[in-house]
Amino acid sequence: xxxxxxxxxxxxxxxxxxxxxxxxxxxxxxxxxxxxxxxxxxxxxxxxxxxxxxxxxxxxxxxxxxxxxxxxxxxxxxxxxxxxxxxxxxxxxxxxxxxxxxxxxxxxxxxx
Numbered sequence: 775x776x777x778x779x780x781x782x783x784x785x786x787x788x789x790x791x792x793x794x795x796x797x798x799x800x801x802x803x804x805x806x807x808x809x810x811x812x813x814x815x816x817x818x819x820x821x822x823x824x825x826x827x828x829x830x831x832x833x834x835x836x837x838x839x840x841x842x843x844x845x846x847x848x849x850x851x852x853x854x855x856x857x858x859x860x861x862x863x864x865x866x867x868x869x870x871x872x873x874x875x876x877x878x879x880x881x882x883x884x885x886x
Contacts, residue, residue: 811836
């Protein structure tokens with residue numbers, strides 16, 4: 775049977791502070807960078823009015839607008855990829871439709 779050796783730090787090397795329970799961790803805020811953007815005066819005035827009406831800061835309004843535009847771009851890209859996939863698989867889809875046509879017809883005719 776083997777031996778288990780346990781070593782301890784000398785008393786001088788041990789921490790003398792008590793460990794406190796840590797507070798629940800809050801999610802880290804995303805990093806932000808400050809930027810300078812030039813707006814036409816009328817667009818800035820309208821953005822400020824809209825932000826005020828929404829009860830948010832101008833920065834929040836602009837961030838939200840940028841995020842909405844980025845989401846729209848991502849959605850359009852997804853829809854484009856989906857359309858390409860449909861076209862690429864159209865022949866196989868037609869083959870499957872023909873293969874199961876009789877099952878679909880039987881089910882349809884059995885409906886009251």
